Amino acid sequence: MKLDILAFAAHPDDIEISCSGTLLKHIAMGKTVGIIDLTRGEMGTRGNANIRQQETHEASQILGIQHRENLGFKDVFFEHEKEHMLEIVRVIRKYRPEIVLANSTSDRHPDHGRASKLVSDASFYAGLSKIITSDHEISQNHWRPANVYFYVQDYLHKPDFIVDITAYMDQKMEAMLAFKSQFYDPNSTEPDTPISSAAFLEFITARARDLGRISGVDFAEGFLVQRPLEVKDLFSLK
Numbered sequence: 001m002k003l004d005i006l007a008f009a010a011h012p013d014d015i016e017i018s019c020s021g022t023l024l025k026h027i028a029m030g031k032t033v034g035i036i037d038l039t040r041g042e043m044g045t046r047g048n049a050n051i052r053q054q055e056t057h058e059a060s061q062i063l064g065i066q067h068r069e070n071l072g073f074k075d076v077f078f079e080h081e082k083e084h085m086l087e088i089v090r091v092i093r094k095y096r097p098e099i100v101l102a103n104s105t106s107d108r109h110p111d112h113g114r115a116s117k118l119v120s121d122a123s124f125y126a127g128l129s130k131i132i133t134s135d136h137e138i139s140q141n142h143w144r145p146a147n148v149y150f151y152v153q154d155y156l157h158k159p160d161f162i163v164d165i166t167a168y169m170d171q172k173m174e175a176m177l178a179f180k181s182q183f184y185d186p187n188s189t190e191p192d193t194p195i196s197s198a199a200f201l202e203f204i205t206a207r208a209r210d211l212g213r214i215s216g217v218d219f220a221e222g223f224l225v226q227r228p229l230e231v232k233d234l235f236s237l238k
Contacts, residue, residue, distance in 0.1 A: 003067065004031040006097035006145075008088070010115035011041040011075065012056040016176040017195075017204065019101055019151040020063060021165025022221050024172060027064050034067035035060070036091055038115055039075035046190045047181030059178035062171065067095065076111060080118050088122035090133040093143045100145045104153040105224060108194075116150055120226065123148045152211075152222035159222025161229065162211050166218040169208060176204070 009015045015035055023033050040049040060068050102119040103112040127144025184198045212220035
């Protein structure tokens, strides 16, 4: 069950919008990748939890993700508290990732920043051997990921590093558009939302192109770090 990368999201589609190109790139490199959705997105204006579940399955197939779980936290109402923390600790110990990806540290949707802090703290606590995740699971081995990175979402935080996703941009958009209930559909009779317009799809492409321009590639995704990154030498930097 050990994974190289475990990506957490407050809602189904957060990953597809924000860092699926990076996941696709690492899957192509032979890395093992999993996704943990904290909620079912049931409070979203469009669609419902069952539709989102079907869309999540389709998106996962497009991405080639073999391990994806939904923790069933209450959308909007999950809190930074013991029970939620222990559940995230449990899945981190289950998959033992080297790298954890989490929501942006602050964003337009309040759930994103709250999820970010929850996952970041749980990644540390998962390494404390005296924390027991279940009354019946006293032998679960502790595990602390080597790094936690936060993907850039709606708000444009200045990224600490970017990942070239040029070769995977089309597949990223295909995975994102698997969430048909959420994004632009000229025949939809559901209420408009900030992400349901054709302009939002243009924004996603423009954001990736803008981040790519920083380092001279066509498309990229941006990330924030908890602590300074170590490099082998100055010539390793681009």
